[in-house]
Amino acid sequence: MSLKFSVLASGSTGNAIYVETEKQRLLIDAGLSGKKLEECFKHINISPSDLDGLLVTHEHSDHIKGAGIFARRFNLPIYANEKTWQAMDGMLGTLPLDQKFHFHQGEVKTFGDLDVESFGVSHDAADPMFFSFQHEGRKLTLLTDTGYVSDRMMGVSKGSHSFIFESNHDIDMLRMGRYPWTVKRRILGDEGHVSNSDAGIALAEIVGSNNVDVYLAHLSKDNNMKELARMTVQQTLEEYDVEVGKQVRLFDTDPTIPTPLKVV
Template sequence: MSMHFSVLASGSTGNAIFVSDGEQSLLVDAGLSGKQMEALFQQVDRDIKQLSGILVTHEHSDHIKGLGVLARKYQLPIYANEKTWKAMEGLIGEIHSDQRFIFNIGEAKTFGSMQVESFGVSHDAAEPMFFVFHQGNKKLTLITDTGYVSDRMKGIIKDSDAFVFESNHDVDMLRMGRYPWSVKRRILSDVGHVSNEDAALALADVIGNQTKRIYLAHLSQDNNMKEIARMSVAQVLQSKGYGVGEQFSLYDTDPKKPTDVVYL
């Protein structure tokens, strides 16, 4: 069966992505409560009990809120790098040793017919990382929670069939918004989050002939809107000569509602 996925939830209140090849299924992050996660799986007609494991990108609460509950209830393996495991101590409760697995930056692990490659990003966490999923010639990239997209990252993620890509904030909305300046400075920094415009500029360097779907992810509830993100990204990409809606399509993600399950 071909690789398929759903962005179960994405935003500043919680993040989770389901990826499967029909034989093995993985959850990337579990940033909502256990009950909310179970409801999201029901909405996409998938069974949490069938998961092969949970991959963790970093220890911030909007990525691990339901992690311990789900792992204990369904006896699921958790994969995270050593620094993230250390940072999660005291945040996710007791996890049995036979459920704890190390997945370090730069490694690749095989799950069924999928090879999952990890890569580092620039974010204010212990050792944040995201993932590229490969199956045959198909490629799915997940990249949010980074202050910028380096040439190294671009080389790893280039020409994916689908991108789940951070488009966190509109810079003007953030600057004029209610956040204290210290928080604004953190978001705008190299270890914060990528803006709509910066997301589009990075995408312009990595979109390839295979690219068909781009999901704008991790939108700030206070400093962005789906319409603004989509319009801003589309305008920049069109100015770079890309046929948005022709070569590929832009899709929204939502903090409470899953995207349709899509087969690559």
């Protein structure tokens, strides 16, 4: 019996996560075209027709671009909170009422043999939230798209065996890059995105003495690199006496290539 996942795509161009148990198969976000999503599922040998639902974290296009077409094509129920549904009005196309469901922030919802807890994050969206998944004593937490990691987020995340965790940008690359100052200020702000170094600091607090797998996610195409994210997070964790390679294992994600299906 196992809880498994794949990061189908992660980055500023589109995000989608797949989570499964023996009885449930869920897609979290659909920020790619319908065609690209199908290609991602083919890559991990999963049929989208076997999906049981689509969970939406927030209404930004890199998280919902293909949500409407995918839900219609495979008759998927979509779960989002009320403010996110309001913000998505007109963005998903026409959906029948029997495919639209509410999943409130702070709620624990059970999908067959999988318990999913939602929690709020600090991002410039209507009511953004992310999820922890629990099955048979194993726990996976998905946490990206937040300007900082609060005590509440850390509390929900603790005890996880695997993380999909934001490591969006290198601060120096962002500050010296081509973005207008208004965009830089947004990314660096409390409702923006977590930097590599802040990801390491937060993970050091959350991980404690546990052995965990961490997938560094939502890397900026312009203001980060996989090698730099990994190096910075590793250095920061080691400054807090967290041993990388044994206690914490770091993994890359990619905007176009899914990660192999992984047991939590």
